Amino acid sequence: MGETVSVIVPIYKVEKYLHRCINSILQQTYQKIEVILIDDGSPDCCGEIADGFARKDTRVKTFHKENGGLSDARNYGMKHATGEFTMFVDSDDWLEPKAIDHMMHAILAFKADVVQSAFYYAHKTYMLFDQRYYTKNGDLILLNNENLMKELVKNETVKNFAWGKLYRTKLLKDIPFKKGVLFEDVFWAHQVMHRVNRFIILNEPLYNYFQREDSIVANYTNRNLDIIKGLKERHAFIEKEYEALIQESYKSLLKTSLIHYNLLFMNRKEDKKGQHRKNIQKYIHDHFSQLNKATEKDKQLNLQLRLFYKNPYLNMLYLSGRKVVRKLKVSSRPLKLEKINRKVAQTQ
Structure with missing residues (x-):
């Protein structure tokens, strides 16, 4: 070579x-x-x-x-x-x-x-x-x-x-x-x-x-919303070039939007007037029919969509409940990530 x-x-x-x-x-x-x-x-x-x-x-x-x-x-x-x-x-x-x-x-x-x-x-x-x-x-x-x-x-x-x-x-x-x-x-x-x-x-x-120790929650800023802008740009590209992937693209946009709505709620100082949360909510409301169709086969994501559509806080309560259940069942679930003990050299 x-x-x-x-x-x-x-x-x-x-x-x-x-x-x-x-x-x-x-x-x-x-x-x-x-x-x-x-x-x-x-x-x-x-x-x-x-x-x-x-x-x-x-x-x-x-x-x-x-x-x-x-x-x-x-x-x-x-x-x-x-x-x-x-x-x-x-x-x-x-x-x-x-x-x-x-x-x-x-x-x-x-x-x-x-x-x-x-x-x-x-x-x-x-x-x-x-x-x-x-x-x-x-x-x-x-x-x-x-x-x-x-x-x-x-x-x-x-x-x-x-x-x-x-x-x-x-x-x-x-x-x-x-x-x-x-x-x-x-x-x-x-x-x-x-x-x-x-x-x-x-x-x-x-x-x-x-993986640095910085927490995305503690260091969250409005600039993190650029990912939604990027996914929207990509979605326009997908609609033009890959019609069969439009629904999958909508799912990706929905998941990311829901995550960032919650992050904005936890960092309300970055969204004092709530405008960024309103923008996310408006997008989901305006595209509800498309998002609902895209998530028909994903019962959990579809439920989150419908709860959010009624009231964003309902979805947050649902996620909090799921988190508690996961903690209670953690010992019975297979590990998703294999842990390998290896000390990482930080410098030269």
Whole structure:
């Protein structure tokens, strides 16, 4: 395998984790890589750390720019990518040693456009492997475009994340990430996957997705609502290009809307006049017939929809009751996430 893989790493305020990330890339068993480090105006020592790696290894290219956010940094990195294949790695995450090797082998052997691996949710003292959607020793899965888009909309086996995948670079060059939004991957992924003919899923966990201690509830802001904007943009695309997936897209929009209504309620200081909650409620009311049809076969989600339609607080009470029941039954349920005790190195 003589093809070069461009690995793009946007960097901002991660000096605690940066050595771990970059070392995991440079220590790959697949050595023909170029590592593109984008210092996005980080105010800490990240820029100096990145420069240090570039001085020691000719495969590393470091660029410094004014802060523009994750999307802007990724777009900047893509302008400098020269490899036939591209990966995105977030700077607080890291790769398993054979990640690129195994992904390259699969993409070439099956003449695929994109390969996605399974991954670990990496906590400080343990890892979690999602057994609901991946089987560690399972065979790889090959998807055509129609099945790929269905799985992307469901966001279970195929994730919307840009990271954890190996792409043919030509697919990405003219599809930039949307700047100035959170959840930028949701605005971007469907545009890329629309071009994919063959998509491979490796059940082997090759990417470590670091879980910081920050709570989404404690740190919730109105910007988190960008995910709903992204899903609405994607839904318009689905209506135009994939008529058979419209109902699945409505389900995704409903689930996300209900979650964020509840998060806004728990963070009412971020929605003092309740306008954001009213906007969510209006969308669900205006699209009730479509949402009701989309959830006909999902009794639980359909019940949540009907309760919310009557009064949002009824759905919140229902969810609270389910939470209590789950706690009472927890010992009798099979584990959805396999826990692996492994201490995570935080720094170099």
